[in-house]
Amino acid sequence: MSTTRTARLLPWSTPDGKPCFLHGDGSGYLSRVADNVESLQLGMASELLDHAADMLADRKTTPDQLRFVLARMSEALRDVHRIAESRGAPMPAPDVHDDSAVQSGEVSA
Numbered sequence: 001m002s003t004t005r006t007a008r009l010l011p012w013s014t015p016d017g018k019p020c021f022l023h024g025d026g027s028g029y030l031s032r033v034a035d036n037v038e039s040l041q042l043g044m045a046s047e048l049l050d051h052a053a054d055m056l057a058d059r060k061t062t063p064d065q066l067r068f069v070l071a072r073m074s075e076a077l078r079d080v081h082r083i084a085e086s087r088g089a090p091m092p093a094p095d096v097h098d099d100s101a102v103q104s105g106e107v108s109a
Contacts, residue, residue, distance in 0.1 A: 009086040011037045011079065038083050045076035 010020040011034055022030055052069050055061045 008034065009082065010034050011041060011082060011086070038086070041076070041079040041083065045080050048072055048076050 007021040007023050008026065008031070010022055010030075013019055022034065024031060048069070052073060055065060055069055
């Protein structure tokens with residue numbers, strides 16, 4: 001019996017901005033941490049949407065306030081997009097003999 005292992009795009013990057021991947025069946029500790037981070041990011045994005053709607057409805061909102069909330073919306077959309085990519089098609093598995101896999105922050109389970 002063989003099990004299919006897929007690479008999961010994690011919701012964080014290396015210090016130099018490279019994506020991090022996790023190989024495994026999704027039941028380990030690091031998978032649960034990633035699930036919690038994604039849940040937090042989605043919750044924050046939802047709250048930010050409500051806040052942005054309130055600001056748009058308020059005629060006293062200044063251009064600086066709108067720019068600030070738009071910058072946060074951009075960050076939240078980037079997080080949500082990354083989560084959608086992670087939950088979509090499996091990422092290609094790296095060549096196990098390729099040292100760049102370790103350097104790019106990929107983790108093997």
